[in-house]
Amino acid sequence: MSWLSRLFSKWLPKESSNWQWFYRLGSPRWFYQRSGQWLPWVSLAALLVLATGLVWGLAFAPEDARQGNSFRIIYIHVPAAFLAQSGYFIMAIAGAIGLIWKMKISYMVMKAAAPIGAALTFIALFTGAVWGKPTWGAYWVWDARITSMLILLFLYAGVMALQYAYHSVDAASKASAILALVGTVNIPIINKSVDWWYTLHQPATIKLTSAPSMHMDMFMPLLVMIVGFYLFYAVALILHTRNEILRRERKTSWVRELATAKAGS
Amino acid sequence: MYFENIPALINMSGHGVYVWSSVAVTLAAMLWLVIAPLFKQRELLQEVSRDIQRQQDRELAAKTAALSEPHEESN
Numbered sequence: 001m002s003w004l005s006r007l008f009s010k011w012l013p014k015e016s017s018n019w020q021w022f023y024r025l026g027s028p029r030w031f032y033q034r035s036g037q038w039l040p041w042v043s044l045a046a047l048l049v050l051a052t053g054l055v056w057g058l059a060f061a062p063e064d065a066r067q068g069n070s071f072r073i074i075y076i077h078v079p080a081a082f083l084a085q086s087g088y089f090i091m092a093i094a095g096a097i098g099l100i101w102k103m104k105i106s107y108m109v110m111k112a113a114a115p116i117g118a119a120l121t122f123i124a125l126f127t128g129a130v131w132g133k134p135t136w137g138a139y140w141v142w143d144a145r146i147t148s149m150l151i152l153l154f155l156y157a158g159v160m161a162l163q164y165a166y167h168s169v170d171a172a173s174k175a176s177a178i179l180a181l182v183g184t185v186n187i188p189i190i191n192k193s194v195d196w197w198y199t200l201h202q203p204a205t206i207k208l209t210s211a212p213s214m215h216m217d218m219f220m221p222l223l224v225m226i227v228g229f230y231l232f233y234a235v236a237l238i239l240h241t242r243n244e245i246l247r248r249e250r251k252t253s254w255v256r257e258l259a260t261a262k263a264g265s
Numbered sequence: 266m267y268f269e270n271i272p273a274l275i276n277m278s279g280h281g282v283y284v285w286s287s288v289a290v291t292l293a294a295m296l297w298l299v300i301a302p303l304f305k306q307r308e309l310l311q312e313v314s315r316d317i318q319r320q321q322d323r324e325l326a327a328k329t330a331a332l333s334e335p336h337e338e339s340n
Contacts, residue, residue: 043299058284059266059274069277072284076291119294127287134283232295239302246309250316259313 026103028245029254035238042238046231053224061218073131075222078205079229081124084152085187087117087233091159092184095177105241107173108248110180111163112240116233118156125149136200144193145201148186155183169248 057075064071091113097106128146129139140146159176166172194203205222206212212219249255268274275281 054288058288059268062267063278069280070283072277072280073287076287080291116298119298123291123294126290130283130287134280232299236295236298236302239299239306243302243305243309246306246313250309250313255313256317259310260317262310263314 026101026105028105028108028249029252031105032242032245035242039235039238042231043235046228046235049224049231050228053221053228057221057225061221062215064218067135070131070134071218073127074205075225077124077127077131078222079225080120080127081149082226083229083233084117084121084124084149085190086230087113087120088152088155088180088184088187090237091117091156092177092180095173095180098173099177099181104248105245107177108244109237109241110159110173110177112237112244114156114159114163114176116236116240118153118160120229120233121149121153121156125153132200141200143199143201144197145190145199148190148193151186152183152190155179155186158183 053075058072061072061075063069091110094106094110094113097103098110125146128149132141133139159180162176162179163172166175191204193199194201203213205214205219214222246255266274268277275285277284
């Protein structure tokens with residue numbers, strides 16, 4: 001991958017400039033200490049926003065004229081599918097940063113993002129299947145949107161498996177990063193699948209370019225849930241990344257001091 | 266509330282079983298995503314402190330051995 005770093009080297013931030021935060025962010029120790037301070041606040045925010053959105057969506061939003069109450073699954077299905085895809089970008093970008101700038105922490109973020117993304121993809125598929133039963137009459141159909149989401153699950157699984165396929169951590173990170181980057185081709189396919197192919201799946205409810213295709217009373221709780229899922233994702237990613245830091249830095253003096261302090265308390 | 270009472274909220278005019286099973290599986294998966302790493306973190310830190318303890322024990326043993334050996338030779 002040295003040709004890749006050479007290619008991008010002219011964009012490498014200079015150490016002396018105001019890019020120092022970029023280098024500090026690259027320090028696992030700095031990230032571990034800082035994220036420990038952020039965690040309680042982000043967790044609290046995630047909990048409050050998710051609870052608000054869930055109660056609002058499940059108990060207060062009006063029911064859908066055609067789908068009845070089964071449509072309420074949207075309040076977990078859409079945010080989970082959203083984050084399953086955003087999480088894939090986060091994983092792939094972290095992998096790219098690792099390949100280009102050889103930043104240690106970004107490979108750890110990439111590894112941490114894989115199981116979280118896989119779980120969110122599973123949630124999207126499961127809730128979609130349960131929603132499909134009363135709406136389409138079937139739990140599963142081999143439809144473009146569902147199949148491309150299943151491929152997303154396999155891509156996450158592939159990144160996770162590659163981490164254990166090499167003895168060298170560096171080789172495992174590079175291989176995973178390349179798979180993650182190649183797999184990004186699937187994301188636009190998931191997005192466009194409802195437009196490109198004839199499908200049972202309903203078209204997107206939310207588009208950046210136009211007003212949502214649902215009533216505000218139904219849309220607001222969905223927006224709250226999406227924000228809540230983003231916050232939850234941040235909490236999960238920080239927690240998994242912190243563990244990866246401990247695993248890879250266990251020989252360093254700061255981790256040893258931390259462990260001794262924890263054991264003493 | 267949109268529903269008249271709690272039983273209506275749970276039943277959701279027959280769709281309750283779909284909605285609530287989705288919610289239950291989602292919450293379980295999300296809880297696992299945050300609780301598992303917390304347990305793992307404790308385990309990792311305990312492992313490191315066990316390593317430190319073992320290393321200190323070895324060093325102590327080596328020191329006592331080194332202290333007793335020259336004493337025997339000098340006699």
